[in-house]
Amino acid sequence: MNKVQIVEVGPRDGFQNLKDYIPVETKLKVIDDLIEAGVKSMQHTSFVSPKAIPQLRDAGEITKILLEKYPAYDFFALVPNLYGARKAYELGLRKVSYVVSLSASHNKANINRTHDESFAELKTIMDNYKDLDVCVDVATTFGCPFEGKYSTDTVLRFLDRIAKMGVKEMSLADTIGIANPKQVREIVTAAVKKFPEIEFQVHIHDTRNMGMVNTLTAIESGITKVQSTLGGLGGCPFAPGASGNTATEDLAYMLSDMGYETGIDVDKLIEAAKYEKSIISGNFSGHIVNIQKGTQCIN
Amino acid sequence: MNKVQIVEVGPRDGFQNLKDYIPVETKLKVIDDLIEAGVKSMQHTSFVSPKAIPQLRDAGEITKILLEKYPAYDFFALVPNLYGARKAYELGLRKVSYVVSLSASHNKANINRTHDESFAELKTIMDNYKDLDVCVDVATTFGCPFEGKYSTDTVLRFLDRIAKMGVKEMSLADTIGIANPKQVREIVTAAVKKFPEIEFQVHIHDTRNMGMVNTLTAIESGITKVQSTLGGLGGCPFAPGASGNTATEDLAYMLSDMGYETGIDVDKLIEAAKYEKSIISGNFSGHIVNIQKGTQCIN
Numbered sequence: 216m217n218k219v220q221i222v223e224v225g226p227r228d229g230f231q232n233l234k235d236y237i238p239v240e241t242k243l244k245v246i247d248d249l250i251e252a253g254v255k256s257m258q259h260t261s262f263v264s265p266k267a268i269p270q271l272r273d274a275g276e277i278t279k280i281l282l283e284k285y286p287a288y289d290f291f292a293l294v295p296n297l298y299g300a301r302k303a304y305e306l307g308l309r310k311v312s313y314v315v316s317l318s319a320s321h322n323k324a325n326i327n328r329t330h331d332e333s334f335a336e337l338k339t340i341m342d343n344y345k346d347l348d349v350c351v352d353v354a355t356t357f358g359c360p361f362e363g364k365y366s367t368d369t370v371l372r373f374l375d376r377i378a379k380m381g382v383k384e385m386s387l388a389d390t391i392g393i394a395n396p397k398q399v400r401e402i403v404t405a406a407v408k409k410f411p412e413i414e415f416q417v418h419i420h421d422t423r424n425m426g427m428v429n430t431l432t433a434i435e436s437g438i439t440k441v442q443s444t445l446g447g448l449g450g451c452p453f454a455p456g457a458s459g460n461t462a463t464e465d466l467a468y469m470l471s472d473m474g475y476e477t478g479i480d481v482d483k484l485i486e487a488a489k490y491e492k493s494i495i496s497g498n499f500s501g502h503i504v505n506i507q508k509g510t511q512c513i514n
Numbered sequence: 515m516n517k518v519q520i521v522e523v524g525p526r527d528g529f530q531n532l533k534d535y536i537p538v539e540t541k542l543k544v545i546d547d548l549i550e551a552g553v554k555s556m557q558h559t560s561f562v563s564p565k566a567i568p569q570l571r572d573a574g575e576i577t578k579i580l581l582e583k584y585p586a587y588d589f590f591a592l593v594p595n596l597y598g599a600r601k602a603y604e605l606g607l608r609k610v611s612y613v614v615s616l617s618a619s620h621n622k623a624n625i626n627r628t629h630d631e632s633f634a635e636l637k638t639i640m641d642n643y644k645d646l647d648v649c650v651d652v653a654t655t656f657g658c659p660f661e662g663k664y665s666t667d668t669v670l671r672f673l674d675r676i677a678k679m680g681v682k683e684m685s686l687a688d689t690i691g692i693a694n695p696k697q698v699r700e701i702v703t704a705a706v707k708k709f710p711e712i713e714f715q716v717h718i719h720d721t722r723n724m725g726m727v728n729t730l731t732a733i734e735s736g737i738t739k740v741q742s743t744l745g746g747l748g749g750c751p752f753a754p755g756a757s758g759n760t761a762t763e764d765l766a767y768m769l770s771d772m773g774y775e776t777g778i779d780v781d782k783l784i785e786a787a788k789y790e791k792s793i794i795s796g797n798f799s800g801h802i803v804n805i806q807k808g809t810q811c812i813n
Contacts, residue, residue, distance in 0.1 A: 396730060397772040424764035424801035428727035431695060458801045465723035473696040502723035502757045 218476045219434055222416060222442045223249050223463055224258040225491075226277075227293055229448025231261060231270050232459065233495055239273050241494050243280065248487035249445060253479040254463070256289040256440070258312060262299035278306045291350065295326050300340045300347065310348040312386065313337055317373045318359035321390070325354065337380060350384035351377050352418065356402065357387070357394035364398070367405050374406055374413075384414045386442060389429065392422025392450070392458070396432040407437035416440040419461050420450055421500065426461035427469060434475075441466070445484075446491050447500035462501030464488040517775045518733055521715060521741045522548050522762055523557040524790075525576075526592055528747030530560060530569050531758065532794055538572050540793050542579065547786035548744060552778040553762070555588040555739070557611060561598035577605045590649065594625050599639045599646065609647040611685065612636055616672045617658035620689070624653065636679060649683035650676050651717065655701065656686070656693035663697070666704050673705055673712075683713045685741060688728065691721025691749070691757070695731040706736035715739040718760050719749055720799065725760035726768060733774075740765070744783075745790050746799035761800030763787040 226246055230237050246259060259281055265272035274292065281290055291310035294300045303311050315333045316322035322333060341349055353374065358364040377385060387406065389399075399417075406415060417433040419426050419442070430441050447462030464487070467479045485503055492499045525545055529536050545558060558580055564571035573591065580589055590609035593599045602610050614632045615621035621632060640648055652673065657663040676684060686705065688698075698716075705714060716732040718725050718741070729740050746761030763786070766778045784802055791798045 395768055395771040422801060422805060423767060424726050424761060425768055427723050428730055428768075431727055458804065462723060468722060469694055469724055469727075472694040502721060505757065506721060 217474065218439060219470055220255060220440045221463060221467055221470075221477055221479060222256045222258070222440055223254045223445060224418065224442045224460065225249075225444030225446070225448050225463065227258045227261045227271070228418075228450075228460060229444040229446065231268050232449050233270060233498060235496060236270050236272075237494065239276055239280075242273070242277060245445065245487065245491050245494075246281065248483070248490060249463075250285065250288065252481075252483035252487050253477070254484075255478060257291075258293060258442075259290045261293035261295075262302045262311075263293070263295055275302065275306060278303070278308055282307050291348075293352070294340075296336055297339050297343070300344060300349075304344050304347055309346060310350070311340075312350045312352045313340065314352045314354055315377070316354040316359070316390070317365060317370065318355040318362045320361040321355045321359045324361070334376070334380065337382075341381065348384065349382060350386055350416070351382050352386045352388055353377070354388045354390045357389040357398060358391060360391050364393070367401050370402050371405055371409055374410060378410055378413055382413070384416070386416040386418050387433075388418040389420050392420030392425070394419065394429050395425060396428050399429045399432045400436050403433050403436035403438055414440065416442055418442040421447060421458040421461050422450060424458070426458070427466065430461050430466060431469070434470075445501070446488050446495075446498075446504075448491075448495070448498055458500045459498065462488070462503075465501050465503050468503055516773065517738060518769055519554060519739045520762060520766055520769075520776055520778060521555045521557070521739055522553045522744060523717065523741045523759070524548075524743030524745065524747050524762065526557040526560045526570070527717075527749075527759060528743040528745065528797075530567050531748050532569060532797060534795065535569050535571075536793065538575055538579075541572070541576060544744065544786065544790050544793075545580065547782070547789060548762075549584065549587065551780075551782035551786055552776070553783070554777060556590075557592060557741070558589045560592035560594075561601045561610075562592070562594055574601065574605060577602070577607060581606050590647075592651070593639075595635055596638050596642070599643060599648075603643050603646055608645060609649070610639075611649045611651045612639065613651045613653055614676070615653040615658070615689070616664060616669065617654040617661045619660040620654045620658045623660070633675070633679065636681075640680065647683065648681060649685055649715070650681050651685045651687055652676065653687045653689045656688040656697060657690060659690055663692070666700050669701050670704055670708055673709060677709055677712055681712070683715070685715040685717050686732075687717040688719050691719030691724070693718065693728050694724060695727050698728045698731045699735050702732050702735035702737055713739065715741055717741040720746055720757040720760050721749060723757070725757070726765065729760050729765060730768070733769075744800075745787050745794075745797075745803075747790075747794070747797055757799045758797065761787070761802075764800050764802050767802055 260274040443463040444460040450459035559573040742762040743759040749758035
């Protein structure tokens with residue numbers, strides 16, 4: 216009951232948000248470090264248009280190398296459509312995340328589809344690739360920039376539609392980092408209770424400084440898989456200066472210090488974060504790497 | 515039961531940690547903004563040696579101006595000794611915080627006193643100034659850089675010694691930002707239960723990214739007065755790059771969004787934080803001021 220799995224999504228959600236392209240060998244070093252520190256599951260890239268997200272134009276190359284180097288590892292890639300799913304599948308990947316926004320207007324703005332179109336594409340992917348695990352990322356679960364927040368009933372109805380497709384795993388995403396702990400408690404508690412057959416994750420952004428508290432609240436409300444990014448990279452490419460995701464190393468430190476089993480060597484993870492910080496410019500928001508040993512404070 | 519009072523300590527703990535001295539009129543503008551936004555209680559300065567903390571060398575001047583401008587407001591100053599208490603009292607202030615570290619070695623390193631010496635000085639202050647409210651700041655309650663963490667029993671025994679002096683208010687300080695929510699829950703729950711006659715506050719540092727979660731946990735464990743600093747300034751003058759305190763504007767946003775009554779106009783507070791950010795260089799760690807309206811994010 217005390218086990219929590221941290222799912223690293225930085226190589227996708229983090230790197231895609233950096234201004235500069237990170238070379239393949241540097242990305243691989245970060246991924247190696249994460250695996251070496253004990254991270255057991257990772258969204259390592261995204262199969263999207265290289266024109267839309269040039270930072271991840273090496274998705275195929277990275278996937279090939281990783282599947283060869285770590286054949287038994289739990290890698291998964293984000294795919295926005297059948298085309299992406301096919302590319303991932305043909306490279307040998309057997310797990311993807313597929314994004315649908317609870318907000319119809321955000322879904323339209325983000326991937327230019329109606330809900331019906333999104334669900335039809337999901338069905339095609341699942342029908343075509345029977346042995347592909349599809350986790351549905353439910354964007355804007357906790358609020359939308361256009362539509363505001365939703366009642367728990369509205370959220371549950373949408374999750375029910377996804378569950379009825381035969382999906383086994385969902386990630387509840389706070390896309391714009393607007394959730395508060397009360398809301399997370401209500402929605403997560405209700406979702407976990409209503410869909411005992413679904414494995415839920417949360418994907419929490421730290422935009423309003425609630426990354427850590429909302430992630431912990433999700434755990435205390437019954438979720439055992441939580442997404443985060445090394446260094447807290449990520450967030451939103453269109454909001455310069457805004458914070459990214461919850462920082463994996465800070466989250467792992469907190470959970471470990473509270474007695475949760477994460478299987479992660481926190482010291483190694485902090486070293487990994489320090490390396491990552493050294494190879495990117497800006498956007499790093501993790502706290503722990505900044506602590507200098509031997510300092511003493513007044514009050 | 516749903517009321518929380520946010521106690522702003524930035525004009526003391528924040529400004530003392532800035533590299534540059536902030537002129538009196540600028541400090542007063544920040545303080546005016548905070549009061550205008552509805553903040554009801556404030557640690558506005560510290561009566562310490564101007565050699566030790568030159569940033570607060572204007573303590574007397576600021577105090578005089580504020581007491582004249584806001585005669586009924588709940589201002590209080592930090593004092594490390596009888597000398598500081600006398601200066602504060604003679605200026606007309608009737609409330610101070612007096613610091614003692616739970617850690618004997620930190621107490622020695624910080625204010626060069628044994629516990630016995632600290633308690634003797636406290637007694638002298640209380641005996642000399644009967645109508646001076648003294649809140650005892652219990653530094654290192656949640657852990658010390660030299661001695662590590664303490665059992666809840668050890669904490670309670672130390673609080674008991676303070677309570678027996680006749681003190682009515684204590685602030686439990688996470689001086690090095692090392693508390694985790696489990697620990698905060700245990701210690702705060704036990705303290706509130708054991709000392710129903712004491713009004714407790716918490717003073718939480720954000721060093722390890724747990725500022726928001728630890729503050730909320732303290733509230734959910736029975737504390738109704740929480741300290742924070744506008745912009746998250748503060749923390750530790752000897753740890754460059756490390757995060758400061760919990761950011762008042764982020765905390766007020768979260769509590770308000772969760773339905774707590776703080777009496778604060780969050781929009782005005784965010785404007786105050788933006789102004790503050792514009793007049794300092796670095797050290798600002800609040801998140802919300804960075805959000806740009808009209809941005810939209812993918813996942």
